[in-house]
Amino acid sequence: MVSRGLKRLYTFLMFLFIYAPIVVLIIFSFNNARTRGTWSGFTLKWYAELFRDKEVLTALYYTILVAILSAIISTIIGTIAAIGIYGMTKVRRKIILNLNYLPVLNPDIVTAVSLMTLFRFLRIEFGFITLLLSHITFCIPYVILSILPKLRQMNKHLAEAAMDLGATPFYALRKVIIPEIKPGIVTGALLAFTLSIDDFVISFFNKGPGVSNISITVYSMARRGINPVINALSALMFTGLIILLLIINSRSSKSIGERGDII
Amino acid sequence: MRMKWTSYPYILWMIIFIVVPLALILLYSFTVGEEGGITNLRFSLDNFRRFLDPKYLDVLWISINLALKSTLITMVLGYPLAMIIAKEKPKKRNVMILLLVIPMWMNFLLRTYAWLTLLGKNGFINYIITKLGFAPLNLIYNDRAVLLGMVYNFLPFMVLPIYSVLVKIDKSLIEAAEDLGANKFEVFSKVTFPLSIPGIITGITMVFMPAVSTFVISRLLGGGQYMLIGNLVEQQYLWVGDWHFGSAISIIMMAFILVTMAITAKFDNQKEGGGGLW
Amino acid sequence: MKKNIKLFITLGLILMVGILSTACGEDKPTINVYNWGDYVDPDVIREFEEEFGVKVNYDTFATNEDMYVSIKKGGTSYDVVFPSDYMIERMIEEGLLEKLNKDNIPNLANIDERFLDLEFDPNNEYSVPYMWGTVGIVYNKNMVDDVVDSWDILWNEKYEGQILMLDSQRDSIGVALKKLGYSMNTRNLEELEEAKEELIKQKPLVYAYVGDEVKDLMVAEEAALAVVWSGEAIAIGRENDNVEFAIPKEGTNLWFDCMVIPKNAKNKELAEEFINFMNRPEIAARNTEYVGYSTANIKALEYLPDYIRNSSVAYPSDEELQNVEIFKDPKDFLSVYDEIWVEVKAQR
Numbered sequence: 001m002v003s004r005g006l007k008r009l010y011t012f013l014m015f016l017f018i019y020a021p022i023v024v025l026i027i028f029s030f031n032n033a034r035t036r037g038t039w040s041g042f043t044l045k046w047y048a049e050l051f052r053d054k055e056v057l058t059a060l061y062y063t064i065l066v067a068i069l070s071a072i073i074s075t076i077i078g079t080i081a082a083i084g085i086y087g088m089t090k091v092r093r094k095i096i097l098n099l100n101y102l103p104v105l106n107p108d109i110v111t112a113v114s115l116m117t118l119f120r121f122l123r124i125e126f127g128f129i130t131l132l133l134s135h136i137t138f139c140i141p142y143v144i145l146s147i148l149p150k151l152r153q154m155n156k157h158l159a160e161a162a163m164d165l166g167a168t169p170f171y172a173l174r175k176v177i178i179p180e181i182k183p184g185i186v187t188g189a190l191l192a193f194t195l196s197i198d199d200f201v202i203s204f205f206n207k208g209p210g211v212s213n214i215s216i217t218v219y220s221m222a223r224r225g226i227n228p229v230i231n232a233l234s235a236l237m238f239t240g241l242i243i244l245l246l247i248i249n250s251r252s253s254k255s256i257g258e259r260g261d262i263i
Numbered sequence: 264m265r266m267k268w269t270s271y272p273y274i275l276w277m278i279i280f281i282v283v284p285l286a287l288i289l290l291y292s293f294t295v296g297e298e299g300g301i302t303n304l305r306f307s308l309d310n311f312r313r314f315l316d317p318k319y320l321d322v323l324w325i326s327i328n329l330a331l332k333s334t335l336i337t338m339v340l341g342y343p344l345a346m347i348i349a350k351e352k353p354k355k356r357n358v359m360i361l362l363l364v365i366p367m368w369m370n371f372l373l374r375t376y377a378w379l380t381l382l383g384k385n386g387f388i389n390y391i392i393t394k395l396g397f398a399p400l401n402l403i404y405n406d407r408a409v410l411l412g413m414v415y416n417f418l419p420f421m422v423l424p425i426y427s428v429l430v431k432i433d434k435s436l437i438e439a440a441e442d443l444g445a446n447k448f449e450v451f452s453k454v455t456f457p458l459s460i461p462g463i464i465t466g467i468t469m470v471f472m473p474a475v476s477t478f479v480i481s482r483l484l485g486g487g488q489y490m491l492i493g494n495l496v497e498q499q500y501l502w503v504g505d506w507h508f509g510s511a512i513s514i515i516m517m518a519f520i521l522v523t524m525a526i527t528a529k530f531d532n533q534k535e536g537g538g539g540l541w
Numbered sequence: 542m543k544k545n546i547k548l549f550i551t552l553g554l555i556l557m558v559g560i561l562s563t564a565c566g567e568d569k570p571t572i573n574v575y576n577w578g579d580y581v582d583p584d585v586i587r588e589f590e591e592e593f594g595v596k597v598n599y600d601t602f603a604t605n606e607d608m609y610v611s612i613k614k615g616g617t618s619y620d621v622v623f624p625s626d627y628m629i630e631r632m633i634e635e636g637l638l639e640k641l642n643k644d645n646i647p648n649l650a651n652i653d654e655r656f657l658d659l660e661f662d663p664n665n666e667y668s669v670p671y672m673w674g675t676v677g678i679v680y681n682k683n684m685v686d687d688v689v690d691s692w693d694i695l696w697n698e699k700y701e702g703q704i705l706m707l708d709s710q711r712d713s714i715g716v717a718l719k720k721l722g723y724s725m726n727t728r729n730l731e732e733l734e735e736a737k738e739e740l741i742k743q744k745p746l747v748y749a750y751v752g753d754e755v756k757d758l759m760v761a762e763e764a765a766l767a768v769v770w771s772g773e774a775i776a777i778g779r780e781n782d783n784v785e786f787a788i789p790k791e792g793t794n795l796w797f798d799c800m801v802i803p804k805n806a807k808n809k810e811l812a813e814e815f816i817n818f819m820n821r822p823e824i825a826a827r828n829t830e831y832v833g834y835s836t837a838n839i840k841a842l843e844y845l846p847d848y849i850r851n852s853s854v855a856y857p858s859d860e861e862l863q864n865v866e867i868f869k870d871p872k873d874f875l876s877v878y879d880e881i882w883v884e885v886k887a888q889r
Contacts, residue, residue, distance in 0.1 A: 007347050011359075014344050018366055018418070021377035024387050026453055028380065038390065077273050084270025096274065100279055107476030109493050110513045113500050114284035117510070119616060120298075121287055126617045127451055137280040140273065200479060205500070208617055209573040210598030218372040220601065222483055224578060225757020226380055234373045241368050245361070299616075318884045384763040401702055404749045463567040486749025490886035503879050505611035536886065 029231035046232040055230060058210070059217040062128070063197060066213065070135035071193040075134070076222060078143030078192075079185055083177060085144065086151040100141045108201035111138060116205045132207045135196045142195060143188035150184030151177075197253030291510035298506050310511035319495070323515075326492040329406070330475035333413035334421075337470050338463065339415070341421035345462075346455075348422070349429035360426065367419050375412055375483050382408055382484070404486030413479040417473060421466040428462030429455070464527045472520055492516055571596045572620040575608065577798070578753045580623065580672075589818050595811060595843025603752045604709045605831035614635055618805045620812040626797045627711075627868035629668050630661040634870070638667045638803040645813035648820035654838040656797060660867070668799035669816050670837035672829070674771035675795055675857065675865060676712060677788040678861070681781075684765035688825075689787040692720035695766060696739070700748045705758060705767035708750040711868065712794070713740060716768055719791045726869045737881045741888050742822035750886075759784060770796070774854050779833070786854045792864030797837070856873050 032041040050056060085096055099170040103111050115134045124130055130144050158180065178185070200215035207216060214233070294304035347468070348359045366374065381387045382403040389399040412418070432455065435465060440450045478493030490498075492512065499509030566589070574586075578601040586597050587740060600619070602608040605628040609619055632638050643649055649669060656670040682687050684703065687694060689819065695704055695716070706713050715725040717736035748764050755767050755841040760780045769777075774786035800819065803814045816825060826844030829836040836842070842850055849855055871878055 010343060012348050014340065015362060017415070018363070021374070021381055021415070022369065024365060024381060025373070025377045028387075043623060047528060063308075071391050077276065080269040081273030082270075084268060084273070088270070096270065096277075099277055099281060102285070105472075105521065107472060107493070107520060109478065109496050110288075110517050111284075112507065113496060113509060113513055114288045115280065116278070117287045117291065117506065118284040118426070118501070120614055123615070133280065137276070144273075168666070194368055198368070198371055206346055209575070209600040209619065210571075215370055215372045216369065218376060219479065220578070222372070222376045223754055225754040226383070226761070230373070230376055231380070234377070235367070237373065239371055245365070318880070318887055321889075322883070322887045325887065383761070387760050486751065488744070488747065488750055488886065490883060494886075495883070498883070501610055502604070502607045502611060505876075505879075506614075 006210050009062040022234070025231050026238060028236040029228060029235045031228065031231075034226075034228060047236075050229050050232045050236075055195050056214075056217055056229065056233065059212050061214040062131070062211055065217075066128075066135050067193050067196040069132055070139050070196045071189050074136045074192045075140035075189040077187060078140045079147060079178075079181075079186060081140070081171070082144045082147040082151060082181075082184075086148065087234055092222040097198040101146055102141075103138050104145070108138075108199075110204075112202040112205040115202065119206065125208065126206065126209050130208060131203060131211055131213070132208045134202050135199065138199070138202055139192035139195055142191045143185075146191060147181055147184040154180045238254050287446040288510040288513055291507050292514045296505055299540055311515075313433050313508060314515060319512075322490050322495050323492055325467045325490075326475050329409060329413070329481075329491065330471050333417065333474045334467055334471045336410065336414050337418050338466065341418055341466065342425055342463070345422045345425035349426050354533040356430070360423070363419050363422060371416060372479065374416055375480055378408070378412055378415065379403070379483055382411075386405060403484060406487060408484040409481050409489060412484040413470075413474045413477065416480065417470040420469040420473075424465035424469065425459055428459045432458050468524060468527050470525070474518070476516060549777065553826070569594060569596045570808060570811055571598060572808050572815060573598045573600060573618065574815070575611075575619040575622045577601060577623060579828060580798075580832055582828050585819075585824055585831075587816060587825055588824075592818075593811070593814060597815075604711075606710070609844065612803050615805065618807050620804055620806040620808050621815050622801050622803055623671055624801060625868070626659070626661045626799075627870045629799060629801060630769075631870040631872070632803075633662060633667055637804055638766065639804050639806060639809060640666050641669070641802065641815060641816075642809075645810065646817045648817045650821050650839040651822055651825070651838045653837055656837040660799065661797075661869075662799070662877050668801045669820065670797050670799045671819070672834035673795070673797045673837055674834050675772055675788055675862075676707075676716070676768065676793045677786050677854075678766055679759055679769050679774045679777055679784050679786050680766045681759070681762055681764075681783050682785055683783050684762070689724075689766070689785070690790050692716055692789045692791055695768065696720070696743050696746070696841070698746060700765050702748050703765035704743075704747050705755055705764045706743075706747050706750050707768050708752050710878050711871075712768065713750070713885075714878060714881060715794055715868070718744075719789070719793060720836050722791060725794055725866045726871075728871075728874060733874075733877055733881060735757065735885060740881075740885045744885065744888050770834070771854055771857075772830070772832055775833035775852060777848065778854070788857065788861055792866065793865050795862065795865035797867075798834075814853070 029046055030042050030044070032043040032045075033039070084092055088096065112134075115130075115137065117171075119126060119130050119133075139261055152176070159172045159176050162176045165168065167175065198215070199213070200219065203213050204216055204219070207213070214237075218230055218233070221230055290304070293300065293306060293308070295307045295309055296305050297303040323379060340405070340445075348356050348363075351359065379386075383389070384403070386402070388402060395400050436454055436458075437450055440454050445453065475491075476493045478491060478497045481489035481491045481494055496509055496512050496516070497507050499512065503509075572595065574597055575598065580601075581599075586599060590597055602611070605625050608622065608624055609628055609632070612619065612622065613635070629638070634795070646669065649665070652670055656673060657665055658735045662668045672776050678689055678692075678694070680694075685694075685700070687697070687699075694700070694704070706716075714733070717739040718725050718727060718732065720739060721732070721735055723729070723732045723736070749758075751758065751767075755769055756773055756777055758764050759767055759777045761770075762781070762783070769786075771786065774784070777784050778786070802809055802816075806812055818826065820838055822838060823844050824838035825836050825838035825841035829838075829841060829845060830849060833849075833855070836845075853861070
């Protein structure tokens with residue numbers, strides 16, 4: 001059938017469009033020449049240079065540190081907040097949820113400058129703390145949004161039953177509620193982690209001297225021109241990502257991607 | 264079980280890090296004077312009045328124009344893709360969705376940087392073009408490059424919501440339409456498409472919003488020739504230091520986007536739906 | 542559930558260790574240096590760290606304007622900053638700078654007298670000159686067949702899409718003013734308006750407005766002509782033999798970048814130590830060789846390779862410097878510059 005072939009071709013072209021730049025980037029990380037177009041032999045020197053580059057390594061360190069910390073903190077705050085929000089009266093819940101939506105709906109740059117204004121207003125020194133606080137702030141709403149649907153699916157009477165049977169509220173929380181909403185918590189934590197790793201705009205406005213992340217470093221390197229070290233970095237990050245995905249996939253053979261909410 | 268007290272830490276957090284910052288921006292946008300202390304501020308509408316100057320309205324218009332174009336292109340490119348994926352068998356379509364999502368997990372800056380190396384005058388694309396015997400083209404630092412950067416970065420944001428709606432459409436509806444004699448085109452225009460509108464609307468907002476506020480793509484692929492609304496905010500905050508005007512622009516941008524959202528939400532049936540946006 | 546708690550605890554422990562180890566690393570005294578991108582030899586910084594047992598956080602800015610905003614608004618405390626002449630004038634006036642204790646900077650004696658006691662900082666109470674230079678045009682002689690001796694060539698339609706301008710409002714507006722034969726420090730609104738029209742007229746010909754990437758673009762021969770600060774021309778020339786530098790006959794800008802200490806510096810003594818270190822002749826020479834700009838340190842000259850010392854790009858003759866102007870702080874005209882730049886940038 002013609003249309004079948006056409007569909008195949010279209011899908012192929014779209015995926016080519018999506019992957020070609022990344023593949024070219026990775027191939028050229030092994031290119032001996034600094035200039036971008038021509039191939040002049042295989043080399044690993046850009047990788048060696050990457051691992052000597054103090055700027056990139058510090059940025060990488062802060063990126064991962066901030067991502068892990070903000071994922072953990074925002075997941076903890078977000079989880080208990082979601083449970084609390086779930087127990088609220090309708091009107092209050094609506095107000096809180098709408099406020100919670102603000103950082104999600106607002107353009108990043110508005111969140112970024114508003115936080116920068118706040119930190120300057122409070123005279124907090126820009127650096128690791130401001131970076132972390134701003135990351136936690138934009139991560140929590142996503143955690144809450146991924147946990148709330150799970151709470152709604154949960155049988156309301158489960159926790160009550162547990163407490164009727166003599167469980168303390170904390171015990172009920174630990175033994176009944178949290179296991180029920182665990183998939184939501186995991187999604188939220190993963191989401192927070194990836195959002196934090198990927199963020200540029202909010203970090204760009206709220207970093208301090210000596211503290212930056214990969215996005216900011218790439219931005220400032222890209223503004224200095226083409227640099228094969230960035231290619232090497234992309235190649236490593238891409239491979240790291242694939243490995244991470246394979247691990248996650250093998251751990252939970254559960255099909256991710258059933259719905260569109262796996263970003 | 265009512266445990267609303269557990270949300271109090273977050274409510275406090277929200278007040279400090281979401282409400283107060285926005286209130287500060289709102290305050291600055293309606294005042295002039297040194298930002299240092301509140302006492303030096305005077306009420307003024309100058310910042311908004313200044314934005315009405317044609318040169319700033321131009322900036323707004325160019326940003327909206329580029330964002331609309333990129334939204335349209337991602338929709339035209341993304342809808343068929345979403346449809347093709349949705350029609351595949353579950354196993355295959357999960358793989359395809361995963362393939363679509365993987366690049367999004369890679370750093371946004373790196374994805375944009377990739378195009379920088381491809382599009383340059385001596386870049387990879389021109390290398391191939393010249394190898395094929397054609398004259399090299401001017402690919403970078405123009406409208407097309409910025410549009411391309413937006414489409415490339417935001418395409419998955421369009422495909423995923425459309426896909427997730429399409430995949431949920433009840434197959435029996437389509438079969439019923441076919442049984443009643445509808446041809447393929449009619450099935451699409453009368454059944455599939457109307458049912459997928461919520462997905463399209465989510466997709467539109469998810470592409471339009473980051474596209475209209477970006478300042479990175481326009482800076483890197485536009486060669487500094489672009490003053491989009493995002494660049495204007497960046498310029499006011501980091502280069503000029505006029506936070507009052509910068510705040511006013513942020514407020515305008517925010518209002519614009521929230522209003523757009525409110526309008527699109529009217530079309531969207533999923534009220535208070537958690538994963539709706541994602 | 543148990544598993545999860547364990548996981549959390551281990552993660553937490555790893556983090557604690559991570560944080561502690563960095564915290565220990567920061568026991569050393571630290572100074573924050575705020576400089577232009579690629580404006581110091583990284584090895585020099587490393588050497589300073591080793592010699593004095595300190596840590597240097599090196600942060601960069603792209604133009605005087607963004608540097609000024611981050612100093613002015615506070616929130617970050619830098620110890621040594623490298624602004625240019627007119628910006629130093631403004632910062633002194635606004636009380637943003639700390640007076641230097643010259644006893645701690647004996648190497649001040651190595652500075653060429655010509656660069657001391659300049660108008661923006663009489664007696665050098667606040668600043669020590671680092672580099673100086675001019676603004677001119679670099680061009681690729683294989684791509685440009687006209688004589689490059691005037692700013693007019695940047696408006697020549699023959700070179701459409703091959704011209705790079707500086708993404709710096711002060712410099713680009715300055716170029717347009719000089720092309721028109723006006724002063725770069727004009728306070729005449731009509732002249733500035735004309736300069737704006739010139740820049741708008743020029744925009745379709747411009748390939749991009751760039752900062753540090755100019756080097757890469759010119760080396761890769763992506764553009765034919767570029768407005769650059771003189772030192773970039775040397776750096777580009779080192780990597781591409783086809784590139785030449787010219788100072789237009791209408792005159793240009795002469796600038797000085799100096800080291801200063803902001804008011805809110807946390808470690809003033811160490812900052813002065815750093816400034817002194819940077820002015821050791823061999824250190825200054827290494828920086829000069831690395832960045833390509835012209836050093837203000839006269840003792841450093843003898844350590845420099847001949848091609849730099851004898852370069853007319855880096856060390857132009859007095860004759861070539863006849864027509865130059867030093868920027869002055871535009872003061873109340875600042876907003877005019879800002880608005881002109883927005884309008885040029887927003888032009889389609």
